[in-house]
Amino acid sequence: MSTIDDQTTADVPQTPEDENGHPKHDPAPAADSNAPVMLSFIIGIVISLIIGWAVFPKLLYSQKTQPVNFNHAMHMDPEISAEGCASCHYFREDGSFSGIPKLASCAECHEDVLGESEEEARFVEEYVKTGKEVPWLVYARQPDCVFFSHIAHVKMGNMECKTCHGDIGVSTQTRVYEENRITGYSRDIWGKNIAGFKKNTWDRMKMDDCAECHKANNVNQGSVQTLRGGCFVCHK
Amino acid sequence: MKLDRRCFLALSIGGAAGTALTPLPWKLTDDLSIWSQNWPWTPVPDKGAITYTHSVCDLCPGGCGITVKKAGDRVIRVEGIEDYPVNQGGVCILGIAGPQLLYSPTRVQKPLKRIGNRGEGRWEPISWQDALAMVIDKLKTLRAADKSHSVAGVFGRDRGTVAQLFQRLLTVYGSPNFFSTPSYLDNYEMTLYLMHGMRASVGVDAKNADFILSFGSGMIQGWGSSVYMFKANSLLKSTGRVVQVEPRLSVSAAKADEWVAVKPGTEGALALGLAHVIINENLHNSDFVVNYSTGFETFKQLVLGKYAPETVAGITDVPAEKIVALARAFARARKPLAICGRGQGLTPGHLSDYIAVHALNALVGNINRQGGVIAIPEADDIDWPEATMDAIAVAGMQKGRIDGAGSSRYPHSRSLLNQLPEVLNTGKGDSIETLFVADVNPLYTMPDAEATRAALAQIPFIVSFASFMDETAQMADLILPNHMYLERLEDVPSPAAYPANIIGLSRPAIGPLFDTRHTGDVIIALAHALGGNIAAAFPWQDYPTCLRETLGDKWNELNRKGYWQGPEVAAPLGFGTFDTASSKFEFSNPDLNAALESQPALPQGDATTYPHLLLPYDTMRIASGPIGSPPFLVKSVDETVLQGNDVLVEVNPKTAAALQLADGKPAKLKTPKGEAKVRVHITEGVAPDVVALPRGLGHTAYDDFLAGKGVNYNALVGMTEDPVSGLDATWGIRAKLSKA
Numbered sequence: 001m002s003t004i005d006d007q008t009t010a011d012v013p014q015t016p017e018d019e020n021g022h023p024k025h026d027p028a029p030a031a032d033s034n035a036p037v038m039l040s041f042i043i044g045i046v047i048s049l050i051i052g053w054a055v056f057p058k059l060l061y062s063q064k065t066q067p068v069n070f071n072h073a074m075h076m077d078p079e080i081s082a083e084g085c086a087s088c089h090y091f092r093e094d095g096s097f098s099g100i101p102k103l104a105s106c107a108e109c110h111e112d113v114l115g116e117s118e119e120e121a122r123f124v125e126e127y128v129k130t131g132k133e134v135p136w137l138v139y140a141r142q143p144d145c146v147f148f149s150h151i152a153h154v155k156m157g158n159m160e161c162k163t164c165h166g167d168i169g170v171s172t173q174t175r176v177y178e179e180n181r182i183t184g185y186s187r188d189i190w191g192k193n194i195a196g197f198k199k200n201t202w203d204r205m206k207m208d209d210c211a212e213c214h215k216a217n218n219v220n221q222g223s224v225q226t227l228r229g230g231c232f233v234c235h236k
Numbered sequence: 237m238k239l240d241r242r243c244f245l246a247l248s249i250g251g252a253a254g255t256a257l258t259p260l261p262w263k264l265t266d267d268l269s270i271w272s273q274n275w276p277w278t279p280v281p282d283k284g285a286i287t288y289t290h291s292v293c294d295l296c297p298g299g300c301g302i303t304v305k306k307a308g309d310r311v312i313r314v315e316g317i318e319d320y321p322v323n324q325g326g327v328c329i330l331g332i333a334g335p336q337l338l339y340s341p342t343r344v345q346k347p348l349k350r351i352g353n354r355g356e357g358r359w360e361p362i363s364w365q366d367a368l369a370m371v372i373d374k375l376k377t378l379r380a381a382d383k384s385h386s387v388a389g390v391f392g393r394d395r396g397t398v399a400q401l402f403q404r405l406l407t408v409y410g411s412p413n414f415f416s417t418p419s420y421l422d423n424y425e426m427t428l429y430l431m432h433g434m435r436a437s438v439g440v441d442a443k444n445a446d447f448i449l450s451f452g453s454g455m456i457q458g459w460g461s462s463v464y465m466f467k468a469n470s471l472l473k474s475t476g477r478v479v480q481v482e483p484r485l486s487v488s489a490a491k492a493d494e495w496v497a498v499k500p501g502t503e504g505a506l507a508l509g510l511a512h513v514i515i516n517e518n519l520h521n522s523d524f525v526v527n528y529s530t531g532f533e534t535f536k537q538l539v540l541g542k543y544a545p546e547t548v549a550g551i552t553d554v555p556a557e558k559i560v561a562l563a564r565a566f567a568r569a570r571k572p573l574a575i576c577g578r579g580q581g582l583t584p585g586h587l588s589d590y591i592a593v594h595a596l597n598a599l600v601g602n603i604n605r606q607g608g609v610i611a612i613p614e615a616d617d618i619d620w621p622e623a624t625m626d627a628i629a630v631a632g633m634q635k636g637r638i639d640g641a642g643s644s645r646y647p648h649s650r651s652l653l654n655q656l657p658e659v660l661n662t663g664k665g666d667s668i669e670t671l672f673v674a675d676v677n678p679l680y681t682m683p684d685a686e687a688t689r690a691a692l693a694q695i696p697f698i699v700s701f702a703s704f705m706d707e708t709a710q711m712a713d714l715i716l717p718n719h720m721y722l723e724r725l726e727d728v729p730s731p732a733a734y735p736a737n738i739i740g741l742s743r744p745a746i747g748p749l750f751d752t753r754h755t756g757d758v759i760i761a762l763a764h765a766l767g768g769n770i771a772a773a774f775p776w777q778d779y780p781t782c783l784r785e786t787l788g789d790k791w792n793e794l795n796r797k798g799y800w801q802g803p804e805v806a807a808p809l810g811f812g813t814f815d816t817a818s819s820k821f822e823f824s825n826p827d828l829n830a831a832l833e834s835q836p837a838l839p840q841g842d843a844t845t846y847p848h849l850l851l852p853y854d855t856m857r858i859a860s861g862p863i864g865s866p867p868f869l870v871k872s873v874d875e876t877v878l879q880g881n882d883v884l885v886e887v888n889p890k891t892a893a894a895l896q897l898a899d900g901k902p903a904k905l906k907t908p909k910g911e912a913k914v915r916v917h918i919t920e921g922v923a924p925d926v927v928a929l930p931r932g933l934g935h936t937a938y939d940d941f942l943a944g945k946g947v948n949y950n951a952l953v954g955m956t957e958d959p960v961s962g963l964d965a966t967w968g969i970r971a972k973l974s975k976a
């Protein structure tokens with residue numbers, strides 16, 4: 001291989017040409033000079049793979065802890081929460097979903113410290129006594145351009161909470177909340193797996209995951225507005 | 237190994253190839269699109285529980301029933317209540333924008349004491365306790381010095397418990413100087429007083445009329461109770477006829493069945509011209525005239541003698557045939573209704589116009605009955621026991637009002653705020669030592685802004701109850717901010733010109749966002765602190781108690797339904813409801829005749845220096861009262877009205893041609909009172925030499941969406957008193973428009 005630079009140096013012998021006037025390649029020296037290039041190429045690949053698969057996800061998400069370390073498992077005791085998840089995450093009379101309970105719901109039981117846990121004592125002290133709402137970090141919060149109705153899925157579609165949220169009821173403490181530094185939403189939406197692979201229905205909450213289920217069950221595939229391609233079902 | 241350029245290139249290509257095998261590019265693309273579709277700085281409403289509060293809008297005298305929708309603790313929407321009698325589900329654009337006012341950056345968030353010069357905008361927060369102590373100290377000092385009458389209050393209205401509480405406070409303190417904002421309703425009140433012999437407010441049963449003859453009243457520009465009038469106007473589209481008499485092609489005129497372009501300021505003469513035809517052709521309702529009225533002969537002589545169609549045509553520029561045809565159409569309608577008060581009626585206008593127009597209603601007998609004009613006797617909702625007055629209070633009250641209302645000069649008037657600047661600036665009357673202002677912004681809304689500014693400068697101590705930092709609040713020495721209407725409990729008196737007595741209840745949709753206090757509570761607290769007879773006149777521990785006790789048996793209904801409606805006035809009363817000496821409707825009496833003969837010197841300015849005529853106009857899209865337009869309104873204003881910071885004045889093509897002004901080009905507008913830079917909008921909707929300017933712009937206060945946009949009409953116009961009522965009769969001013 002010759003370069004213009006090579007040709008500018010007078011004492012470098014000219015690359016011999018074949019009978020057609022094309023430069024003639026001498027295989028031996030080429031192998032010598034290609035080795036570092038190949039190596040560089042491979043190093044490039046390796047470094048980028050490391051960055052892409054390991055470093056980037058670390059950089060992309062910041063790690064946050066919930067303001068209160070909440071124990072779902074303990075609260076799921078039927079004596080405490082007779083109606084299971086719905087004891088705290090209930091539907092309001094108008095059908096809208098309450099989501100994460102407001103302080104007032106917590107305070108119905110925790111007006112004073114009930115148990116031995118230090119965390120509970122801190123919660124009562126810092127929040128219940130001062131009336132300050134707990135700034136919970138919501139793992140499942142969707143971007144604001146998404147319209148989602150819980151009642152349509154849970155009551156009309158008879159779906160279980162865990163289909164989307166996983167078996168959160170058995171957790172004894174809150175997970176680290178990984179916040180996407182660009183979008184501000186939780187890592188749970190894209191899924192823990194940076195490549196987007198999932199094993200369980202609750203591993204990801206992207207549009208494709210919604211669509212997958214809608215297609216499989218043939219529900220709301222067309223919106224009233226377009227009659228096909230259900231964009232407006234969720235993007236009002 | 238030597239790393240040459242080839243290696244580097246290979247490294248990069250390897251890097252790129254490797255990156256393509258990682259999720260990085262796809263993930264980044266996805267994140268960036270999510271980010272750009274949901275800009276994090278775009279405000280998003282709370283996701284909390286949706287709740288609704290039934291209340292009454294108090295942003296204008298419209299009195300619409302509203303539902304305030306909240307998500308969590310955030311007010312997100314205002315809607316009309318379907319079965320509220322006044323607005324039946326409708327709300328106007330200002331009503332919709334209520335939440336923007338609630339969260340406006342111009343809210344006064346805590347009591348403030350001025351530390352800089354007036355208008356400089358330097359304030360110091362002060363505790364409620366200290367602020368009230370300051371006021372109490374001032375009031376005690378003035379009273380001890382026998383100057384109780386030098387304390388005055390300017391309120392948005394004179395009805396309703398809060399205004400009445402303040403008036404009561406002034407009375408037992410010893411000052412007659414309570415002012416309310418003057419408007420067309422004052423003229424109507426006086427007209428009813430002179431013709432029906434009773435203190436009553438006007439009710440216009442527009443929905444049941446079948447022919448509305450409007451003398452410049454903006455039926456769809458905010459006259460009366462805006463939403464009610466909108467609905468009536470739409471109804472008349474199918475069931476009747478609307479004729480708009482107005483010099484300018486307003487939206488009301490454009491949507492009417494007929495627009496009668498009249499020479500500015502001659503509407504009253506046209507009404508008398510119509511009366512001439514009706515009487516002359518015997519088209520009047522003889523049952524009413526014969527059985528329920530007196531003074532008809534005198535009135536007849538006046539109109540037959542002076543207002544023949546040809547004469548009136550000369551005065552009004554309306555052809556004589558048109559006058560005759562209009563009079564016939566009006567008189568032959570089943571329920572003909574004539575109304576007046578220009579635009580939104582912000583300037584009261586000439587009393588004789590109202591008398592002439594109301595005489596038309598009387599001629600066709602459409603008074604105190606369905607589809608007509610109804611005199612609604614002053615409500616006796618507020619029936620507090622007579623307060624015991626001490627010697628200082630009696631002496632103070634005997635001094636008489638500083639504006640001359642109720643004196644021999646203006647015997648029928650009750651409050652003449654428009655006279656105040658002149659009295660203070662010329663030093664002809666008493667001085668005002670302390671002024672309270674609530675729900676008003678006189679520095680912006682009163683004519684002759686310069687004179688008003690000078691008058692305010694004469695007052696050593698101004699206390700404002702403003703919820704927003706408006707122009708007048710900026711001039712105050714102390715601001716005791718009231719809750720804004722979505723945060724407070726208060727009775728809302730009958731809507732403007734609504735044909736029934738209806739009290740609405742404004743209820744807090746949300747707790748106070750800031751350290752504000754209900755003005756009702758502040759008044760009661762002041763009274764209690766002043767002690768003696770004054771405290772005794774306020775036997776309530778707080779305002780809610782006062783409200784509940786005052787409304788007595790109405791309270792339950794009011795609380796349950798959100799409104800209380802008085803008995804139907806019109807139907808059962810029929811014609812026989814006049815409280816004059818003759819117990820009949822009076823077409824003429826000495827006061828009426830004097831009013832009809834009177835002519836205020838209008839318009840101001842000489843025709844040589846000022847060859848044009850400046851007229852204001854009102855639009856629903858710009859709030860022109862004490863409340864400044866929230867951004868939602870400003871953004872709705874057409875670009876033929878506002879471009880950037882420039883207001884466009886309407887100019888006839890002929891005038892524009894004479895001045896060599898092209899559409900959209902800048903111009904200079906000068907009046908005897910001031911001058912301004914404007915742009916021109918060329919339209920056939922105004923007569924040659926007329927220049928029309930919208931009201932409600934040119935604020936110096938409020939937020940960036942409003943401040944500095946356009947020109948304040950009130951800064952360009954003067955006040956000309958009506959010789960009989962003393963109210964402001966102005967409808968425009970001479971002006972000179974020239975190329976900038």
Ligand code: SF4
Nearest residue numbers: 293296298300328331
């Ligand atoms: S008309 Fe007046 S009272 Fe009715 S919604 Fe509009 S601002 Fe409020």
